[in-house]
Amino acid sequence: xTLPDPLTPAPNPAPGFRDRPGHTITIAPHAGKxxxxxxxxxxxxxxxxxxxxxARYKPVLYIPFSDIDFTxxxxxxxxxxxxxxxxxxxxxxxxxxxxxxxxxxxxxTPFDEMEAIRGHGAFYADxxxxxxx
Numbered sequence: 476x477t478l479p480d481p482l483t484p485a486p487n488p489a490p491g492f493r494d495r496p497g498h499t500i501t502i503a504p505h506a507g508k509x510x511x512x513x514x515x516x517x518x519x520x521x522x523x524x525x526x527x528x529x530a531r532y533k534p535v536l537y538i539p540f541s542d543i544d545f546t547x548x549x550x551x552x553x554x555x556x557x558x559x560x561x562x563x564x565x566x567x568x569x570x571x572x573x574x575x576x577x578x579x580x581x582x583x584t585p586f587d588e589m590e591a592i593r594g595h596g597a598f599y600a601d602x603x604x605x606x607x608x
Contacts, residue, residue, distance in 0.1 A: 489586035491558030500529045500559055502537075502591045505607070509536055511543075512604040513568050513578065519543040525595060529559070536605065537595035543579070551577050560592070561585040578602045 491498060505526040511519035521542035527535045545566075553565035561584060565577040581596040582589060598605055 487561075487584075487587050489559050489561070489588050491586075492588060494558065498530060498559065500527060500589070502527050502589070505536055508608045509538060510606045510608075511538065511598050512606070513547070516547060517544070518547050518568070518578075518603065519596070519598070525591060527592065527597075535597045536607070537592045537597050540581075540594050540596060543596055548579060553577050555580075557582075559586070560589045566596070576602055 502525050505524040508522050509519070509524040510517060519538045519542055521538050523539050523542065525537040527537055529535075547568055548566040549569060551565045551567045555563045555565075557563065561582045563580045563582055566579040566581075567575040567577050569575040577599070579596045579598050582592055583594075585593055
């Protein structure tokens with residue numbers, strides 16, 4: 476009997492792609508700099524963003540956690556599920572329990588096909604200012 480390797484994660488395929496094989500999501504490096512502001516405060520700045528393009532949705536920029544200022548963000552209680560990407564967690568500006576809307580989401584343990592966005596966060600363009608150059 477062979478035991479599973481504890482250092483190798485178990486397969487975690489996205490059920491969405493199995494159920495809808497024609498659905499496409501592409502992830503590619505974004506060429507240029509991305510700066511995210513809440514008012515005058517810079518909460519993220521990077522030259523290593525990823526651009527995710529999914530079906531009929533607008534492209535979304537995912538920023539590495541290392542380039543996000545988490546000192547101004549708090550994890551909220553919001554969680555959602557995407558059959559293609561996995562479970563999303565959310566952050567707001569301010570303290571947990573504030574009435575502030577969520578401004579960022581991330582797939583911290585994405586399905587295998589979306590592994591590239593692990594350790595990245597995306598921001599709502601209607602809640603913060605996203606500048607690209």
